[in-house]
Amino acid sequence: MVENKNGNMPLVKVEHLKKYFPVGGDFFGRNQVYIHAVDDVSFEIQHGKSLALVGESGCGKTTTGKLLTRLYDPTDGHIFLADNQDGGGLVDMASLKGKELKHYRQRVQMIFQDPYESLNPRLTIYDAVAEPLTVQGIGTTPEREFKVAQLLEQVGLTPASSFMFRYPHELSGGQRQRVAIARALVINPDFIVADEPTSMLDVSIRTGVMNLMSELAQKLNVSYLYITHDLAVARYSSDDIAVMYMGKVVERGNTEEVLANPLHPYTRALISAVPIPDPMYKRPDPAILGSISKPINPKPRCRFYDRCPLAVKVCEESLHPPLEDKGDGHYVACYLV
Numbered sequence: 001m002v003e004n005k006n007g008n009m010p011l012v013k014v015e016h017l018k019k020y021f022p023v024g025g026d027f028f029g030r031n032q033v034y035i036h037a038v039d040d041v042s043f044e045i046q047h048g049k050s051l052a053l054v055g056e057s058g059c060g061k062t063t064t065g066k067l068l069t070r071l072y073d074p075t076d077g078h079i080f081l082a083d084n085q086d087g088g089g090l091v092d093m094a095s096l097k098g099k100e101l102k103h104y105r106q107r108v109q110m111i112f113q114d115p116y117e118s119l120n121p122r123l124t125i126y127d128a129v130a131e132p133l134t135v136q137g138i139g140t141t142p143e144r145e146f147k148v149a150q151l152l153e154q155v156g157l158t159p160a161s162s163f164m165f166r167y168p169h170e171l172s173g174g175q176r177q178r179v180a181i182a183r184a185l186v187i188n189p190d191f192i193v194a195d196e197p198t199s200m201l202d203v204s205i206r207t208g209v210m211n212l213m214s215e216l217a218q219k220l221n222v223s224y225l226y227i228t229h230d231l232a233v234a235r236y237s238s239d240d241i242a243v244m245y246m247g248k249v250v251e252r253g254n255t256e257e258v259l260a261n262p263l264h265p266y267t268r269a270l271i272s273a274v275p276i277p278d279p280m281y282k283r284p285d286p287a288i289l290g291s292i293s294k295p296i297n298p299k300p301r302c303r304f305y306d307r308c309p310l311a312v313k314v315c316e317e318s319l320h321p322p323l324e325d326k327g328d329g330h331y332v333a334c335y336l337v
């Protein structure tokens with residue numbers, strides 16, 4: 001059992017989470033190297049709150065999401081989830097197996113980026129949404145029908161009866177993502193990992209889907225880990241934000257606070273790279289050198305060293321800096337801040 005310093009129990013508490021993917025190497029594992037996709041990541045999500053995980057392509061967002069839903073087994077670290085059975089402590093989900101893992105899967109769901117790939121084309125909408133209930137053996141057939149119809153209405157697919165027995169190919173991208181949301185919610189999860197849920201949708205329908213997700217979060221008391229590379233989406237969707245760079249969280253805190261007062265040189269560069277909707281405004285070039293590479297057997301120093309415009313000797317010679325609280329829960333991992 002772990003408590004944070006206020007004595008409030010978080011819903012999710014991730015500690016020192018790691019996922020290393022072996023690549024290369026021969027049959028005997030010689031010359032094997034490791035991609036440090038997620039490298040010592042820690043964060044908390046409070047009940048009913050959402051956390052945005054942001055960063056450039058390849059920084060480890062999806063891998064973190066897949067660890068939290070246990071689609072991947074962690075290399076190391078802990079994923080604590082508040083125990084909803086005895087109302088008490090936190091249970092470490094990182095090492096669960098069998099029946100306990102099945103119970104956990106009921107509480108944590110994932111919504112994927114591509115609504116065209118995430119639904120089985122051979123299942124009707126009813127079957128797709130009801131599948132988690134069937135797999136978990138929850139409810140009788142009439143109860144399942146009632147629940148699915150109710151959720152389809154809640155996600156705006158009305159009247160539900162006109163969608164139940166259609167197939168994914170008969171629906172638009174936005175409608176399919178609404179089906180994926182209904183499916184994620186059908187077993188009353190406490191926590192949803194949403195991996196870029198609107199990035200493949202037409203701009204014109206993105207806001208609708210985002211609004212729907214936040215409305216349902218409030219109504220059904222679910223929390224999100226909201227994965228996005230878009231800071232505007234992060235701002236819209238989440239109370240807190242964590243900025244990832246090459247497998248590390250380099251800054252985290254309240255979303256408004258971090259975006260208004262970014263402290264890490266990487267976050268500053270990301271914010272200056274956000275388009276500003278004024279065609280007359282000439283943006284300064286982001287103060288960031290080169291482009292991201294893969295964290296294959298990375299040097300132990302600061303991961304941002306090679307691209308950092310501020311880097312000095314201490315950054316080169318010391319280990320990757322720890323996340324430190326700079327006040328009011330605004331954490332930064334940088335020797336120069």
Ligand SMILES: Nc1ncnc2c1ncn2[C@@H]1O[C@H](COP(=O)(O)OP(=O)(O)OP(=O)(O)O)[C@@H](O)[C@H]1O
Nearest residue numbers: 021035037056057058059060061062063064294295
């Ligand atoms: N199954 C895998 N095997 C080997 N390497 C992987 C695997 N999955 C991811 N990686 C590597 O791990 C790193 C992190 O990938 P991940 O998909 O988590 O990034 P991401 O932040 O979600 O990127 P994007 O914004 O493009 O979706 C990348 O370098 C990627 O190439």
Ligand SMILES: [Mg+2]
Nearest residue numbers: 061062063195
């Ligand atoms: Mg991804």
